[in-house]
Amino acid sequence: xxxxxxxxxxxxxxxxxxxxxxxxxxxxxxxxxxxxxxxxxxxxxxxxxxxxxxxxxxxxxxxxxxxxxxxxxxxxxxxxxxxxxxxxxxxxxxxxxxxxxxxxxxxxxxxxxxxxxxxxxxxxxxxxxxxxxxxxxxxxxxxxxxxxxxxxxxxxxxxxxxxxxxxxxxxxxxxxxxxx
Ligand SMILES: [Zn+2]
Ligand SMILES: [Zn+2]
Numbered sequence: 001x002x003x004x005x006x007x008x009x010x011x012x013x014x015x016x017x018x019x020x021x022x023x024x025x026x027x028x029x030x031x032x033x034x035x036x037x038x039x040x041x042x043x044x045x046x047x048x049x050x051x052x053x054x055x056x057x058x059x060x061x062x063x064x065x066x067x068x069x070x071x072x073x074x075x076x077x078x079x080x081x082x083x084x085x086x087x088x089x090x091x092x093x094x095x096x097x098x099x100x101x102x103x104x105x106x107x108x109x110x111x112x113x114x115x116x117x118x119x120x121x122x123x124x125x126x127x128x129x130x131x132x133x134x135x136x137x138x139x140x141x142x143x144x145x146x147x148x149x150x151x152x153x154x155x156x157x158x159x160x161x162x163x164x165x166x167x168x169x170x171x172x173x174x175x176x177x178x179x180x
Contacts, residue, residue, distance in 0.1 A: 001083050001084070001085070001086070002083070002084055002085075002086055002088070002091050003081050003082065003083055003084070004044070004081070004082045004084055004088075004090060004091075004123075005079060005080070005081060006044055006079070006080040006081075006082065007050055007077055007078065007079060007080065008041065008044075008046065008077070008078050008080050009064055009075050009076070009077050009078070010034075010037060010046070010064055010065070010075065010076065010078055011034075011061070011064055011065050011068075011073060011074065011075055011076070012055035012056075012073075012074040012075055012076040013025065013026070013030075013074070014026070014030075014034045014037075014076075015049060015076060015078075017031065017034045018034065018038065018046040018078055019046055019047065019048055019049065019078070023035075029067075030068075033065060033067050033068070037065075041080065043082050043083070044080040044081065044082035045080060045081060045082075046078045046079070046080050047078075047079055047080065047081045048078070048079045049076060049077070049078055049079070050076075050077035050078060050079050051079075053076055053077040053078075054076070055074040055075065055076050056074065056075060056076070057072060057073070057074050058072065058073070058074075058075055059071055059072045061073035061074075061075065062162075069165075071162060089126060090123045090124060090126075092126060094108055094121045096108070096110055096114060096116050096128070098110075098114050098115055098116050099111035099113075099114035099116070101114070101116075108121060116128040116130075118130075118131055119131060120142070129142050129143065130142070130143040131143060134147035134148050134149075135148075136148035136149070
């Protein structure tokens with residue numbers, strides 16, 4: 001068996017539930033949402049809080065707990081482990097089919113002029129994905145990732161969700177708010 005280590009962000013107050021399976025600090029609704037998130041994560045599971053991570057406030061809380069109805073809240077980065085077979089394709093070593101690439105201290109070092117230089121190794125696809133810098137936000141993203149040019153990103157959907165809830169309120173409609 002081998003372990004693939006990942007990182008996921010979830011609400012900060014889910015820590016004892018995610019890491020220790022102790023749901024006592026959560027409301028019933030929160031516990032349900034936390035269990036759903038854990039199920040969605042399978043076969044990976046949260047094993048600890050990321051090294052040096054501490055709760056941080058975000059106004060995009062809905063991205064991490066969409067059913068909460070909260071706009072802002074504290075989130076935390078968690079370490080996830082997924083146990084995989086040694087033969088899992090994702091365990092295959094990073095390789096370059098265009099040059100005699102060397103792995104030096106976990107960093108892929110391509111030969112000068114290799115077209116894959118600066119590309120990101122995609123473990124799932126077992127291939128190199130070229131990167132580009134987004135002109136709007138300056139982030140490095142996959143070459144085919146529209147990033148800020150995307151018609152709708154998560155954040156826009158999120159704010160749209162808030163507007164819809166406000167509209168519902170103005171119309172005198174019922175807006176379900178979580179307990180607690
Ligand atoms: Zn290369
Ligand atoms: Zn961008």
